[in-house]
Amino acid sequence: MQKIESQLNTETESTQIIELIKINDEGVLKTLYHSNFHKIEAFILKNSGTKEQAKDIFQEAFIAVWKNVKTNKFQAQTNHSINGYLYTISKNKWMDYLRSKHHKKTVVTSKLNHFEISDKNALDKDDDILKENRLQGVMEAFKSLGLPCKNLLTKFYFEKKSMNIIAKELQLDPASARNKKYRCMKKLRELALKDN
């Protein structure tokens, strides 16, 4: 078995970056954040935004990029393209925001389109909207979940630590740690359902 890419080239690097983003590697996420923020902030400030708005838009775009990487909707060819992608999404989000502020009516009519049941696209969009609502519900619920549960679930689902390692950290045997995780998930689900 030879090493697949014997030479490190930009393509390998960006595949690696993509893989590391998928497993939420903190170093990579932080580098991505730090090396792009100021560029986008400059764009938003130049286009009648505030510092606070720049931060919000950038973070929204960052999460959108991360989500698309995770679901394989984005596949990078070069290192440059993920930075470019983040920039484009931020820019579009800011343009959308400016438009919605100045032309509220167009937004309302476009939303009405979703009620045309005969339209296949509209149905898909409805489905997306429902999913997005449920996702927001889970996020809100997770925000207000008790700290012990939040820590445990973050370690497992975000940091991708193994249950055995988490059990050791919490000084529990693996079986009780797994059961605890299960109960936390139940709690989170109840909270999310209540909010909806």
Added chain:
Amino acid sequence: MNPNYNITQAELERIEGYINKTMTFEEASAFEENLKNDPDLKNRLEDIRIMLLGIESQALKEKLEEFHAELPENKTQTKESSKVKYLNFKKVIAIAAMVVISLGGYWFFTKETNANLYAKYYSPDPGLPTTMSTSDNFTFYDAMVNYKRKDYNLAISKWEPLLAKKPENDTLNYFIGSAYLAKGKEGLAIPYLQKVTKLEVETFKNEAYYYIGLAYLKTENIELAKQNLNLSTFNNSKEILNELNK
């Protein structure tokens, strides 16, 4: 989300296993077979998917606040970023790690202890890119995913049988060694990495010497650490040697 049912622990773990691809191929096929006949299972799968994505998204959102608070000053950043683009990725991480560490006050020590030096320079090999393919290397890449998720025991347990079949394989020796090192078992890691340096293939030799050097550094075998670091051409090796010769 449908409130009308409860998921048992076993069921939750099974669905998660499917989503996170930690199932064996047979288990995954059986699961997909169930999916076809059981619309309820499909709903539950969708439910769990959204929950996992929600947890991760919110955890990330909170992480972003931390990143934001740590933003470097604007001016130095724009200067740096144009340079950073041309460095290779491992170096970027190494530099980031070093910047963070040095800001942490390490400057105050004129000579660092070997344990500090190890902590400063050691970061596990990031592993090879994994692609979902039908190649016969499936087990190898499957274990690579475990390795990247820091589940080193599981990765080693999958790689060892492959190595038994191909004891002369440099890639397997290298990553099993890397996994042991990442677990903090230097004693176990060294023989595998040494094997890599004795094989004909050059691919991982440089890395192997570097990590052997670090392993010896951690176990306080300074002479052996120096010998091995001398055989590696990485900048980090030279920096460590400089520190050791202070």
